[in-house]
Amino acid sequence: MLTDWLYRICIPLQRTVLRLFADWKVNGLENVPPMGAIIIIANHQSNFDPPLLSASIPRRVYFLAKASLFMGHAITWFLSSYGAFPVNRESADIRAYRWVVRQLRYGKPVVLFPEGTRSRGGMTRAKPGIAQIALQSQAAILPVGIVGTHRLGTWMRVFNPTGKITVNIGPVFSVPPIEGRPSRELLESISDMIMQRVAMQLPDEIRGVYNEEAIKNAARRGAGESV
Structure with missing residues (x-):
């Protein structure tokens, strides 16, 4: 298929660009299952994160992208070929939710950024979805913990990623x-547990609400409210 052909060209090209222009390192590749469904959960610092993960994970990945990016037939076709599906971030998008579940049932890896939007200063709390x-x-x-992409603001930096970029x-x-x-409450608790696993792959200064001190403070506040 033409879409498969496009993907097979884009990913090696992206890896080459990363090797040429950035100090790019991927740790923990042995943890990636070679087959079967995977929910790839990552922190979100930049628009560069989806193509970075596509280049870093040794499997074809699929992901959600904000609906406003799907402008016109050409861009929509390219993003869809790259593995993206539009999501409306302003409300609960049932169509996008069902798409994710369907890809997982097909045994595909799906990338999700549970924070919902970029958080350059540190992780923010995940959505319960x-x-x-x-x-x-x-x-x-x-x-997956992504470090160093907060400096790469726009999609155009796909062609010029610089600096130290690490994927743990x-x-x-x-x-x-x-x-x-x-x-x-249970969904929020499970979401926090999942994001704490992501935070473990990051330096403490960008763990945000999931660093150890923030978690301890939240626990103290909760204990105070229950008295």
Whole structure:
């Protein structure tokens, strides 16, 4: 298919660009399952993150991209060929949710950025939708920490990524199934647990709300409220 041909050209080209212009390093490649569904969870610092992960993960990956990027037939075709699907970030996008679950059922790796938008100053709290996807799909979860892309603001930096860029891939894990309909509190707790695995792949200064001190402070506040 033409879309497969485009992807096979783009990814080696992206890897070549990264090797030429950036100090690019990928740690933990041995943690990537060679086959089967994977939910790849990562922090989100830049528009460069999706193509970076496409180049760093040794499997064809699929991901969500904000709907406003899909402008015109040519760009829409290119993004779709690259593995992207539009998501409306202003509301719960059931169509995008179903697309993710469907790709996982097909045994494909799907990249998700649970923060919902870029967080250059440190990780922000995840949206609870990631927990729902993990519970429904029961797919393996691969935590990935991205360091150094906060300086690369626009998609055009795909052609000129500079500086030190590191991708840390942690061990896979899974969320055990639960009976009945999960409460919002449970979904938020599971989402936080998933993101803490991502934070473990990052230096403390960009863990944001998931650094150890922030977690301890949140626990203290929770204990105070329950008294």
